[in-house]
Amino acid sequence: MAKRHYIPITSDVLGVSDSKCAFIRKVIRTALAAEGVDFPCEIDVRLTDDETIHEINREMREVDRATDVLSFPMFELTPGELPGEEDADPGTGLVPLGDMVISLEHVAAQAKEYGHSNRRELAYLVTHSVLHLLGYDHLDEGPMKAQMREHEEAIMKLLELER
Template sequence: MNHNIIISSDLEEDTREVEALLQTVIPAALEAEGVAVPCEVDVLLTDDAGIHAINLDQREVDAPTDVLSFPMFQYAPGRPPVDASDADPATGLTPLGDMVISLERARAQGEEYGHGTRREAAYLAVHSVLHLLGYDHMDEGPEKARMRAREEAILGELGITREDPV
């Protein structure tokens, strides 16, 4: 599937390695979820201050976080777009929405959890893709468990495990 993953960064550091990872992980997550149409996903790589400002502006939450997801459409978990009814006529792509990832937070969490930045950035991207496709985890019940299981399955298919120290 020919998805368009648009990645930008407001960081001064070189983010090419993370961008290359996300160019692999995001399409793999879409494929694993059965997305049958070409999609567009916009990604912003930022730091804690950047994501804090977006979180405050968009969600009125005065705190940084690791990842934010802004879906374009309301899909149900496990029921992704399968036809072009939501596609942009100009591009033929279905715009799934936007994700914002704090690389500063990904580094800190990767170190805290002992699996490194690469695995944490991949996890955050998969987590966000699932949000764009309608998954949620606001409760501690079956929806959260379903989302966590999908995250681990997708990362497992990519060979990105919790033991990944990179």
């Protein structure tokens, strides 16, 4: 039997369709598979607006502005390192990878700014967040950022949403 990932999605905004949620789950599963996550895990997703993500950013990171996506990893991993099945919640058998929060207002604005679809922008931000949950970062302008971008582009290609 195939191992399953649990991906609950909550929304603070109106108009989030079942198909959008299914798409987000597909992107997450594609990113996890591309990164070799073959054990059952959980990622919690919250879809919100700029005002709410601004509040979360201020409270959790002490950054007083809205942003596109926030990632809250459960583990401090390095790229390529994965938690073990011993990290699974004994009650569910799932490894909790962390949470992501996405501003759908930012998705729309950035899609327009970059000249591509909301669907592509949403997929990119979800992919970006999954990689953060798996230890990737882009704090420098050097090798870490380049490595993260390479993985993002590979996953977007798998989704047939490359630039």
